[in-house]
Amino acid sequence: MAHTERVADTRAHTGEGPLWHPDEERLYWVDIPAGRLFQYDPATDEYAVAYETDGAPIGGYTIESDGALLLFTRRRVERLVPGENETRLVTEIDAETRFNDVIADPKGRVFCGTMPGEDHLGDLYRLDTDGSASLVVEDVDIPNGMGFSSGLGTFYFTESEAHRIYAFDYDRATGALSNKRTFIDISGEDGIPDGMTVDEDDHIWSARWNGGKVVRYCPAGEAVTEFDLPARKVSSVTFGGPEYTDLYLTTALTDGDRATEGDGAGALFRIPDVGVGGVPEFRSDIA
Numbered sequence: 001m002a003h004t005e006r007v008a009d010t011r012a013h014t015g016e017g018p019l020w021h022p023d024e025e026r027l028y029w030v031d032i033p034a035g036r037l038f039q040y041d042p043a044t045d046e047y048a049v050a051y052e053t054d055g056a057p058i059g060g061y062t063i064e065s066d067g068a069l070l071l072f073t074r075r076r077v078e079r080l081v082p083g084e085n086e087t088r089l090v091t092e093i094d095a096e097t098r099f100n101d102v103i104a105d106p107k108g109r110v111f112c113g114t115m116p117g118e119d120h121l122g123d124l125y126r127l128d129t130d131g132s133a134s135l136v137v138e139d140v141d142i143p144n145g146m147g148f149s150s151g152l153g154t155f156y157f158t159e160s161e162a163h164r165i166y167a168f169d170y171d172r173a174t175g176a177l178s179n180k181r182t183f184i185d186i187s188g189e190d191g192i193p194d195g196m197t198v199d200e201d202d203h204i205w206s207a208r209w210n211g212g213k214v215v216r217y218c219p220a221g222e223a224v225t226e227f228d229l230p231a232r233k234v235s236s237v238t239f240g241g242p243e244y245t246d247l248y249l250t251t252a253l254t255d256g257d258r259a260t261e262g263d264g265a266g267a268l269f270r271i272p273d274v275g276v277g278g279v280p281e282f283r284s285d286i287a
Helices: none
Strands: 005-008 017-022 025-033 036-040 045-052 060-063 069-072 076-080 087-092 097-104 111-112 120-129 133-140 143-148 154-158 164-170 175-185 192-198 204-209 211-215 223-228 236-241 246-253 270-272
Touching: 017 060, 017 192, 025 060, 025 175, 025 236, 025 246, 060 097, 060 192, 060 246, 060 270, 097 143, 120 143, 133 175, 143 164, 143 204, 164 192, 164 211, 175 204, 204 246
Parallel strands: 017 236, 143 192, 192 236
Antiparallel strands: 005 270, 017 025, 017 246, 025 036, 036 045, 060 069, 069 076, 076 087, 097 111, 111 120, 120 133, 143 154, 154 164, 164 175, 192 204, 204 211, 204 236, 211 223, 236 246, 246 270
16 A cells, blocks of 8 residues: 655645656755745755745746756746756746746647636647747636646646646647547546646546545546545646656645645655656756
8 A cells, every 4th residue: 555755844835846857866846936946855855945036936847958947937937057046037928927837848848837817817838949939728727737648649738727637639740739628527526636747557647636635547537546645735746766656746735724724735745656657757948
């Protein structure tokens, strides 16, 4: 039976975006509104703040082809070399709100979602390797977790407030998305689908905000496994470790009260053995 470990009790307001950096053998994740990037070293079992902005949120990030980090804040995309304290502006995207979840594709592009504002919904952009940005999906009620099928013919995309994960046909050569359809609809179930990852068996793991768990779905869209966490808002999930056998999960403590949010709210968790491994995420090649 897999067991859950609390490895970094950060009490993050909105812990998000866990990503394993294979060059450094560390896990990175963010606290979005605080603008903090954390790192965890499983070899020493220690964590620390790796970088902190001057007040801008960090909605998401990718690992660049050379190992640097590409941070998506509010309109800005910035390059950070791990261990340094200063970023370099790479490009700006004409979006009205901060970025949320992002993911690199097999060709080094980045799909990046933006949050809804007071009078408009969010959008999904594609940032190409030349630094240009294209609007690819409009009017999304909180764009969230994304991933690719093992054959790279399908792109998965979460719309949280619609309680759906969609599947698109994905053109690897151009980055184009087409043929949108609903892959998973959890309307009427506990929680909201948030961040996600795809494992080596082509199954999707979807974090459940306000559901206190992560759910694994087979390629047909049926739930096959779930793990509960001592936190109501489970925000994202990824595989890490040298062999990608550890499942890492971020959580949130948005109202500051663990009596209602769960005694592990805001912490980073690890489940060492879930019976399947993950695969390395693709790297961006923008900067």
